[in-house]
Amino acid sequence: MKKHYLYIAILITTLILGGLLVFGPTKIIFRGKTPSSEKEIPSMLKALPFENKKPRPKHYEKLLANLKDNEIFLEKIVFSPKDAPKGTYVYFDLVISFKEKKTAKNFKEAKDVLEHDLVSRLTQWDWLDFQNADGLQLIKSDLLRYLQQKYGSQVANIYFIRFKIGKQKGL
Known part of the structure; x- marks a missing residue:
């Protein structure tokens, strides 16, 4: 009985040692590749349907320099509206x-x-x-009303800086 064990x-x-000889060190099998530098983008960002990897446009630097102390800039707000065709998204940059x-x-x-x-x-x-444009004006006024209801009358105005409609790649 002990001989069987x-x-x-x-x-x-022998199977484990043979597998190690054939497949190499176990760290390659069990550990994934880690980003080699800070500049490398993790894979989830590469899988995004929109271009989130592009650098900020130069005219935004001027906009940021001219922002008043009572204004904030919200960049890259991306969403898919109700009843939108499959893979369609809307992209906003705005100042509040x-x-x-x-x-x-x-x-x-x-x-x-x-x-x-x-x-x-x-x-x-x-x-x-x-x-x-009429729909965007309605959306802008609704957003302003919504923010004023939720956060009080401290919200003065909303300015759309950039608006873009896009479609996912590969659809």
């Missing part, structure tokens, strides 16, 4: 103006919460409203 142990050991500097500073620290609120509100709008 010994034969099985020898067989398993506040009545006080302190409020703007608080929102600069919590940009992600504000962006999430904007995306959740914008996805409720129908796809056709993004197709014309």
